[in-house]
Amino acid sequence: MTDLLRKGTPERIHWSQECQASFEAIKRALSTQPILIIPDGQEVFIVRSDASNYGIGAALLQMRDGILRPCKYASRKLLPRETRYSTIKRECLAIIYAVGQFYKYLALRSFILESDHKPLLFLKSGKAKNSRLLRWSLALQEFSFTIRAIPGSSNYHADVLSRLC
Numbered sequence: 001m002t003d004l005l006r007k008g009t010p011e012r013i014h015w016s017q018e019c020q021a022s023f024e025a026i027k028r029a030l031s032t033q034p035i036l037i038i039p040d041g042q043e044v045f046i047v048r049s050d051a052s053n054y055g056i057g058a059a060l061l062q063m064r065d066g067i068l069r070p071c072k073y074a075s076r077k078l079l080p081r082e083t084r085y086s087t088i089k090r091e092c093l094a095i096i097y098a099v100g101q102f103y104k105y106l107a108l109r110s111f112i113l114e115s116d117h118k119p120l121l122f123l124k125s126g127k128a129k130n131s132r133l134l135r136w137s138l139a140l141q142e143f144s145f146t147i148r149a150i151p152g153s154s155n156y157h158a159d160v161l162s163r164l165c
Helices: 017-031 087-101 118-124 131-142 156-164
Strands: 045-051 055-064 067-077 110-115 144-149
Touching: 045 087, 045 156, 055 087, 055 156, 067 087, 067 156, 087 110, 087 118, 087 131, 087 156, 110 118, 118 131, 118 144
Parallel strands: 045 110, 110 144
Antiparallel strands: 045 055, 055 067
């Protein structure tokens, strides 16, 4: 659906079945549980991110009453050049995007960064073999975070957002 908002698109919109399906999925996602909670500065934030072939998504989460609940969501479509990134670069881009979107909640405090892409566990070490990954790893050094791997099935908040783009 984001293609319909691009500069230079025709004045007349071609509303396809794919657009309708995306619209219905967005309506369902916004009108059903989990409902967003107000971020609590006293609680630990958990950031989850994910990348698909089309977009990146992120969720800022906190534990409330023993349940992991979303505070904020963010997503965007990948640029044409970003769609050619390797999986590890797209996943790392999603982390960089997430931290940037939630910066005001994450700066000057410890948080947990969760990814379903295990090769990204190196990010805290600053020992990347690729220059782009090294730059992104160094950009994250200003933050105090713990990174951990989670199963893909647990990363549904960010996964859905990355696929809706």
